[in-house]
Amino acid sequence: MNLLDKNYILRKHMLVHQAIPGYWYTNILGQLQQVRVVLHEGSEQRRVVLENINGKRQTVDIEGWYQLDLTLHSPGIERRRTRSRRDSGKSS
Secondary structure, three states: OOOOOOOOHHHHHHHHOOOOOOEEOOOOOOOOEEEEEEEEEEOOEEEOOOOOOOOOOOEHHHHHHHHHHOOOOHHHHHHHHHHHHHOOOOOO
């Protein structure tokens, strides 16, 4: 790792999941967290509002988001989006 590499942080962030509102993520303890809102300042993401399964919300800054060890838990949303795009292209 080259600490002088300006693109290192960008590449590091590309390796973890982006905060996507409505998506569920699990932490290392298996607890579910849903991204409720991503707050922007200009064109940059600044804060993420998370809600756990019990309804408790917490806000983390974007650096805090990248430090959380979360795994995407809702791949079904992507499958549904892909399926609906494919189905909308079919002619009746």
